[in-house]
Amino acid sequence: MSALTVEDLTKRFGDVLAVDSVSFSVEEGEIFGYLGPNGAGKTTTIRTLLGFLNPTEGTARVLGTDVRDRKALVAAKGRIGHLSDDQAFDEQATGAEILDLHAAVKGDSRRDELLDLFDPPLDRQVRDYSSGNVQRLGLVTTFMHDPDLVILDEPTGGLDPLVKHRFAEFLRAERERGVTVFLSSHILSEVRRLCDRVGVIRDGRLVTVDPVETLLSRSGKVVRINSAEPIPVDFVDIDGVHDLETSVSDDQNADPDAEFTECTFTFTGDINALLGRLPDRELVDASIEEAPLEDVFLRFYGGDEDV
Amino acid sequence: MFEFARYDAAKRVKGSVYLAIGLSLLAAFAVWAYPSYSQAMDMGQLREAFPEPMIQAFNIQTMASLEGFLSVELYMFGWVILLGLYLAYSAASIVADDIDRGRMDTLLSMPVSRPRLVFERFAALGVPILAVNLLTPVVVLVSADLIGESLSVADVVALHLLSIPYLFACAGIGLFASVVFDRASIAQRVALGATFGIYLIESLLRGTDYETLGVLAPMRYFDPNEVLLDGTYDLAGAAVLLGMTATLVVVSQMWFVRRDI
Numbered sequence: 001m002s003a004l005t006v007e008d009l010t011k012r013f014g015d016v017l018a019v020d021s022v023s024f025s026v027e028e029g030e031i032f033g034y035l036g037p038n039g040a041g042k043t044t045t046i047r048t049l050l051g052f053l054n055p056t057e058g059t060a061r062v063l064g065t066d067v068r069d070r071k072a073l074v075a076a077k078g079r080i081g082h083l084s085d086d087q088a089f090d091e092q093a094t095g096a097e098i099l100d101l102h103a104a105v106k107g108d109s110r111r112d113e114l115l116d117l118f119d120p121p122l123d124r125q126v127r128d129y130s131s132g133n134v135q136r137l138g139l140v141t142t143f144m145h146d147p148d149l150v151i152l153d154e155p156t157g158g159l160d161p162l163v164k165h166r167f168a169e170f171l172r173a174e175r176e177r178g179v180t181v182f183l184s185s186h187i188l189s190e191v192r193r194l195c196d197r198v199g200v201i202r203d204g205r206l207v208t209v210d211p212v213e214t215l216l217s218r219s220g221k222v223v224r225i226n227s228a229e230p231i232p233v234d235f236v237d238i239d240g241v242h243d244l245e246t247s248v249s250d251d252q253n254a255d256p257d258a259e260f261t262e263c264t265f266t267f268t269g270d271i272n273a274l275l276g277r278l279p280d281r282e283l284v285d286a287s288i289e290e291a292p293l294e295d296v297f298l299r300f301y302g303g304d305e306d307v
Numbered sequence: 308m309f310e311f312a313r314y315d316a317a318k319r320v321k322g323s324v325y326l327a328i329g330l331s332l333l334a335a336f337a338v339w340a341y342p343s344y345s346q347a348m349d350m351g352q353l354r355e356a357f358p359e360p361m362i363q364a365f366n367i368q369t370m371a372s373l374e375g376f377l378s379v380e381l382y383m384f385g386w387v388i389l390l391g392l393y394l395a396y397s398a399a400s401i402v403a404d405d406i407d408r409g410r411m412d413t414l415l416s417m418p419v420s421r422p423r424l425v426f427e428r429f430a431a432l433g434v435p436i437l438a439v440n441l442l443t444p445v446v447v448l449v450s451a452d453l454i455g456e457s458l459s460v461a462d463v464v465a466l467h468l469l470s471i472p473y474l475f476a477c478a479g480i481g482l483f484a485s486v487v488f489d490r491a492s493i494a495q496r497v498a499l500g501a502t503f504g505i506y507l508i509e510s511l512l513r514g515t516d517y518e519t520l521g522v523l524a525p526m527r528y529f530d531p532n533e534v535l536l537d538g539t540y541d542l543a544g545a546a547v548l549l550g551m552t553a554t555l556v557v558v559s560q561m562w563f564v565r566r567d568i
Binding site: 050051074075077088093141 | 310311313314318408409410411412413415416417418419420421564565567568
């Protein structure tokens with residue numbers, strides 16, 4: 001059964017079409033990433049799922065509840081955890097007071113365990129919190145009532161690397177327990193680390209829904225090579241090389257059409273095959289990095305016209 | 308139930324104590340100043356010395372008795388205007404400020420309906436309203452006794468009781484502004500402007516052909532002079548104020564439940 005279903009969801013603000021007929025579903029016990037650049041419509045989708053915004057057209061179901069059914073949605077929220085992209089709490093209150101309020105309304109069976117893990121400063125007033133501490137407190141309020149479905153909008157923003165790592169492990173363990181996770185992000189590497197499937201949204205439209213492996217093979221790597229000696233251009237004459245740029249450094253006497261000492265390209269093939277072809281030359285520098293998200297969108301999902 | 312009312316009420320206690328102390332000081336000062344005024348001048352002439360619009364605006368009936376003096380200096384000014392505006396202003400931030408600062412998403416991600424949230428947080432305004440109306444009458448009666456004037460305990464108590472629905476009605480105006488406007492600063496300004504505007508319309512049009520325009524003004528249904536000078540308690544007026552409050556709360560709930568946040 002699907003824990004979350006989005007059916008032709010459209011949200012319009014005046015003339016602006018923020019979400020354009022988006023449909024997808026998230027299965028129980030999966031971590032689904034909602035990936036897109038800032039302003040793509042991720043937060044609007046999420047805020048519609050939680051009933052903060054009314055859909056212009058279409059609808060969505062969370063844990064089987066139609067988000068347009070206000071009363072039923074309130075009841076369903078007892079089994080949903082939500083972390084906003086701009087999480088904010090009463091600044092006059094201490095972390096402990098905030099948690100007490102949340103506990104009184106929805107329960108706190110996992111409070112202690114989560115406090116051990118994320119450790120926000122409970123005795124301090126929220127006004128003195130750093131953004132990372134607000135996020136830690138938000139993670140506790142999101143999971144404290146042991147929800148079946150969690151909806152996280154850019155959950156790792158503001159977290160330091162250690163807590164980020166702890167959060168990733170925690171999220172995987174939650175999935176093992178059967179919790180369904182829907183998380184939005186604009187960072188490809190984050191989605192790759194955490195998610196099973198990914199929906200890609202751009203300009204309000206869902207471009208694709210793929211298993212994370214498919215997305216990765218499509219998105220490719222940015223390869224940079226800087227060689228001390230010229231390398232024949234044949235080396236990069238294989239499938240999967242895109243946006244190739246080559247150059248020869250001034251001190252080398254080489255034909256720029258046949259050889260290069262520096263090159264940059266995006267590679268979508270098997271990286272082992274590529275490295276196997278690399279001739280035995282002395283390298284100055286080499287790097288293989290994840291492609292920037294925007295490039296991935298432009299190359300594989302096209303611009304506005306041809307999506 | 309009532310988790311949000313309890314939470315908000317607890318948060319309002321400290322400010323309410325300061326508010327009650329401040330208004331009690333104003334009350335004590337008004338009572339303390341009365342003998343020196345009344346000895347220094349003819350209080351009947353003092354009333355006449357006010358320009359007509361002020362007599363009209365403050366509904367100054369007489370200043371030749373402590374009751375009349377307090378009606379004007381403390382209750383018309385302190386209660387009807389100052390406290391009325393304060394509650395409208397305060398209520399205006401109930402919803403708008405949380406939306407403004409992104410806290411509304413956090414609140415509504417809990418299993419709570421919007422109408423319930425609005426009602427509970429509005430109800431928590433009972434803390435400042437009760438606090439000022441518990442402390443001030445005691446201060447008024449004790450200070451009157453200290454300067455050797457006697458005030459009717461029943462009238463003073465009744466006046467403060469009758470002010471409770473009036474203050475809730477003013478808060479209702481603020482609440483409505485709060486659900487209509489996203490920005491707390493705008494909601495607060497609109498609430499202040501509307502409440503004061505209604506007050507001016509009601510007081511300046513009184514006795515003119517346009518008097519009926521004041522029918523929606525909470526101030527029409529709460530008259531300190533009537534209670535302190537005549538000892539008559541306008542229970543029907545109090546009922547109208549409660550009805551007005553209920554209407555404003557329900558309309559605010561309906562507005563809030565339908566809108567995008």
